[in-house]
Amino acid sequence: MEAVISELLGIVARKIPKKLITSRANQWLGSGLSFANGLILITFFLLVVTVLPLRGTLKQDIAASGLARPLVGLADRYGGNVRSTLDDATRQAIKFLTVQPESTERIILEVVPPKTELTVDSASEAQMLVRINEERSKVGAAILTINPQIVPVARAHSRDMFERKYFSHINPEGKDAGDRLNEEKTLRMRRM
Structure with missing residues (x-):
């Protein structure tokens, strides 16, 4: 299926005129999409950091940051279950790394x-x-x-x-x- 989609997209890409590909509008659009993609990756990283059981002031620094706080807020508001999924993953990791008192593990x-x-x-x-x-x-x-x-x-x-x-x-x-x-x-x- 992936090969079929790749081939179809290749055919469509070859049909796009070179003038359109090299146009300023396309460059600006590409830059905008790359910037948005970067913000999404940064936001995901910030969400991961906020749910991990870390020492120090990193979480407080994120909460006080002029850029990080709004990104995390937007992710919480519009990101669906991202934070709860990360919270669940963190809890599972902590359970995995917890040694029970009676255990010899x-x-x-x-x-x-x-x-x-x-x-x-x-x-x-x-x-x-x-x-x-x-x-x-x-x-x-x-x-x-x-x-x-x-x-x-x-x-x-x-x-x-x-x-x-x-x-x-x-x-x-x-x-x-x-x-x-x-x-x-x-x-x-x-x-x-």
């Missing part, structure tokens, strides 16, 4: 910062807890709080995941959070 991390760049980000930890509690409250689960005694164990596991390029509740040796907490408690008792 792991996600291999492809990009890992150098060890020297790993730092504690207490503000992000607090923000993550707020988001977790928001989701827990939606399903009627109890609110979680930070236990300062287990924070070092959690941070050590986080560092281990980055350094050894995996993401899981269970480390490659098969130890879960309870095992790590028990090891820390044993080490603390030995130090006394």
Whole structure:
């Protein structure tokens, strides 16, 4: 079917007079269509960025932009289900990358910062807890709080995941959070 359409369009294109093809009107029309195509591609990129779970101020920058904000607004108004489709795709990707607490599955991390760049980000930890509690409250689960005694164990596991390029509740040796907490408690008792 595609070959037939291509051949028919080729026949039509050969029938167009050269004078019309090289005319100023055709050049302006081509430029206008290319500009519109560029705006559509930029708008799609902006929509993708606005639905991704990104850190930093990129989403706020888009919302404050004199050009990006109207483009995203027009896409929301006239683009049909584009944003909801992108939202659904993002949710599916997040589900795909979510490791359930009881699971022994792991996600291999492809990009890992150098060890020297790993730092504690207490503000992000607090923000993550707020988001977790928001989701827990939606399903009627109890609110979680930070236990300062287990924070070092959690941070050590986080560092281990980055350094050894995996993401899981269970480390490659098969130890879960309870095992790590028990090891820390044993080490603390030995130090006394």
